Each structure stands twice: as C-alpha cells, then as structure tokens.
Amino acid sequence: MQSESTQQSHERRNMRLGIIGAGALAQAFTVRALSAGHTVTISSSHRTDSLDATAHSLGVGVRAGTKYEAADADVVLLAVPYRNAPLALADLGDWGGRTLIDATNDFSQSTPPFPGVPSSSEVIAEMAHGAHVIKAFNTTPARVLASDPRPSEGYRRVIVMSGDDVPSKGALRSLLGQMGFAPVDLGGLAEAARLQQLPGGLLAGLDLFVRDWGTEVQRVRR
Ligand SMILES: NC(=O)c1ccc[n+]([C@@H]2O[C@H](COP(=O)([O-])OP(=O)(O)OC[C@H]3O[C@@H](n4cnc5c(N)ncnc54)[C@H](OP(=O)(O)O)[C@@H]3O)[C@@H](O)[C@H]2O)c1
Structure with a gap:
C-alpha cells in the first residue's frame, strides 16, 4: 500500500518518471514533465540508436533505458x-x-464495456501485479498534451483520471498541477474508466477547460 508520506514525496519537483513507450504520447508527456522539473526515462521494446536519439532530442533530463529501468521509476506511464x-x-x-x-486505448472495442465486464484499465491492472493503476491521458491527443496547458489567460486544460488508490491519485493530481493542467478525478477504475474510455466513453473526444475564478472572486470580496 502506498502511504500518505509516499504521496507527499510525489509532490516534490525532480521526481523520477518512467515511460514504457517512446512514441507520440510518451514524447508529449515528457515535454510537460520536463517543464515541471522532473526527469524521465523513456523505453521501447528494444534499445536502439533511434531511442537514444529520441531521448537526446527531447532535451536534458531525458534518458533512454530498458522497460525495466523505466518501470523502476517513482511513477510510470x-x-x-x-x-x-x-x-x-x-x-x-x-x-x-x-x-x-x-494511457492506452483498446480500439478493438467500439463501445465501453457493459457493467460487470472489466474496463480496459482493469485488464491492464490484472497484468501489472501490485500496481496502483490510474487511467489518464488516454483522451488527450499527443499534440494537444504537448501544447501549453493554459492556452488563454485564466483557463487550464482538464486531464481526467480514474483509479482506486486515493494516495496514488493524489500524487498524480500534484504532478498534473505542476505540469499546468487541471486534474479532474472521475472516481474508481471500474465505473469511471467507462466515462473516459476511448472509443465511446462520454468524455472521450472532449477538450475541457477549468476557469480560474481567483481574481474575479477577489474583486467581488473587496
Ligand atoms: N498518440 C496520441 O495522440 C495518443 C493520445 C492518447 C492516448 N494514446 C495511447 O497511447 C498509447 C501509445 O500511443 P502512441 O501514439 O504514442 O503510439 P506510437 O507512437 O506508435 O508509440 C508506441 C511506443 O510503444 C513502444 N512499444 C511497443 N511495444 C512495446 C513493448 N512491448 N515494450 C515496450 N515498448 C513498446 C514503441 O516502440 P517500439 O515499437 O520501438 O518497441 C513506441 O515507442 C496507445 O495505447 C494510444 O492509444 C495515444
């Protein structure tokens, strides 16, 4: 079980993040992770010169590794x-x-699963013994994820997530906040993953923003 103190350690900058994958989504996540002051290990099925070149092109703080090295990080995508x-x-x-x-999507299904049938992330959780699995980033196109999460003054792009372990979700909430996103917790893996499951989930395909009311609220209070 992950403790509250583990969550607090995830709230720090300079976390070690690992990615199993090095393609479009991995690279977009890396851009945002670097901007938040973290280091990233990317990986693919084989260690190649091209993987090294991809890591180099993403900048300081990124290294190419094996999937075992990536999976050894504090938080893994x-x-x-x-x-x-x-x-x-x-x-x-x-x-x-x-x-x-x-962040994966099961495109072999055309609709979210019926109640009682495991969601794709529950299937992933069965494959990753002992992991606290959170579904996130699957509904956001890579080029959008890599772009500025605050495209106009006072608005932050929403990243939805769902999972069963509260401290792990707290850690991801902190990470998303550091990246500049507005995290929205949809609930547990079984129910909420269906909302964000692609294709067919209610929220799939939406690009949502949270309005930061801070300055207006202060004005009203004065
Ligand atoms: N692209 C998007 O806009 C986007 C948005 C949201 C979610 N997603 C989801 O994110 C996932 C990745 O999408 P993508 O567009 O980034 O795909 P991609 O560009 O094709 O990249 C896939 C990466 O996975 C690696 N890989 C494949 N099999 C592997 C294995 N057995 N072990 C380790 N690494 C392996 C590939 O490297 P090698 O082939 O060299 O091993 C490659 O680096 C998909 O499930 C997709 O549905 C994508």
Missing part, C-alpha cells in the same frame, strides 16, 4: 499500443504499490 501491453508488462514482477498510469 504506460504508452504502448493496447495490443502490445501484455508483452510490455510481462517480466516486470510485482509493482509493490507503485503508480502505473495507463
């Missing part, structure tokens, strides 16, 4: 095609309560 997840998650052992953010 799964950013591979859904069909490749079983192979990607194989051999990683027990996660010991660490956080695994599932």
Whole structure:
C-alpha cells in the first residue's frame, strides 16, 4: 500500500518518471514533465540508436533505458499500443504499490464495456501485479498534451483520471498541477474508466477547460 508520506514525496519537483513507450504520447508527456522539473526515462521494446536519439532530442533530463529501468521509476506511464501491453508488462514482477498510469486505448472495442465486464484499465491492472493503476491521458491527443496547458489567460486544460488508490491519485493530481493542467478525478477504475474510455466513453473526444475564478472572486470580496 502506498502511504500518505509516499504521496507527499510525489509532490516534490525532480521526481523520477518512467515511460514504457517512446512514441507520440510518451514524447508529449515528457515535454510537460520536463517543464515541471522532473526527469524521465523513456523505453521501447528494444534499445536502439533511434531511442537514444529520441531521448537526446527531447532535451536534458531525458534518458533512454530498458522497460525495466523505466518501470523502476517513482511513477510510470504506460504508452504502448493496447495490443502490445501484455508483452510490455510481462517480466516486470510485482509493482509493490507503485503508480502505473495507463494511457492506452483498446480500439478493438467500439463501445465501453457493459457493467460487470472489466474496463480496459482493469485488464491492464490484472497484468501489472501490485500496481496502483490510474487511467489518464488516454483522451488527450499527443499534440494537444504537448501544447501549453493554459492556452488563454485564466483557463487550464482538464486531464481526467480514474483509479482506486486515493494516495496514488493524489500524487498524480500534484504532478498534473505542476505540469499546468487541471486534474479532474472521475472516481474508481471500474465505473469511471467507462466515462473516459476511448472509443465511446462520454468524455472521450472532449477538450475541457477549468476557469480560474481567483481574481474575479477577489474583486467581488473587496
Ligand atoms: N498518440 C496520441 O495522440 C495518443 C493520445 C492518447 C492516448 N494514446 C495511447 O497511447 C498509447 C501509445 O500511443 P502512441 O501514439 O504514442 O503510439 P506510437 O507512437 O506508435 O508509440 C508506441 C511506443 O510503444 C513502444 N512499444 C511497443 N511495444 C512495446 C513493448 N512491448 N515494450 C515496450 N515498448 C513498446 C514503441 O516502440 P517500439 O515499437 O520501438 O518497441 C513506441 O515507442 C496507445 O495505447 C494510444 O492509444 C495515444
């Protein structure tokens, strides 16, 4: 079980983040993670010169590693095609309560699952023994994720998430805040993943913003 103190340690800058994957979504997440002062290990199915070049192109604070090195980080993003997840998650052992953010989409399904049928993230959780799985980033296109989360004054782009472990969600909420996003917690993995499941989830395809009322509220109070 992840403790509240583990959550507090996730609130710091300079966290070690790992990504299983190095494609479009992984690179977009890396851009935002670097802007928040964290370091990132990207990985792919094979360690190649091209993976090294991708890490180099993303800048200081990014390194290429094996999936084992990426999965050893404080918080890990799964950013591979859904069909490749079983192979990607194989051999990683027990996660010991660490956080695994599932950004994948099961495009073999055209609608969210019926009640009682596991959501795609519950399937991922079964493959990652001992991980606290949070579904997030799956509804945001990579080019949007990489762009400024505050595209106009007073608005922050929403990133929805769902998961069952409250401290892990608190850690991700902190990370998203550092990146400049507005996190919105939809609830547990079983119910809420259906809201954000792509394709077919109610929130899939929406680009939502939270209005920061701070200055207006202060004006009204004066
Ligand atoms: N692109 C988007 O806009 C976007 C937005 C939201 C969510 N997503 C989701 O994010 C996931 C990744 O999408 P993407 O667009 O980034 O795909 P992508 O550009 O094709 O990248 C996939 C990455 O996964 C790696 N990979 C594949 N199999 C692997 C394995 N067994 N072990 C380790 N790494 C492996 C690939 O490297 P090698 O092939 O070299 O191993 C590649 O770096 C998908 O599930 C997608 O649905 C994508």
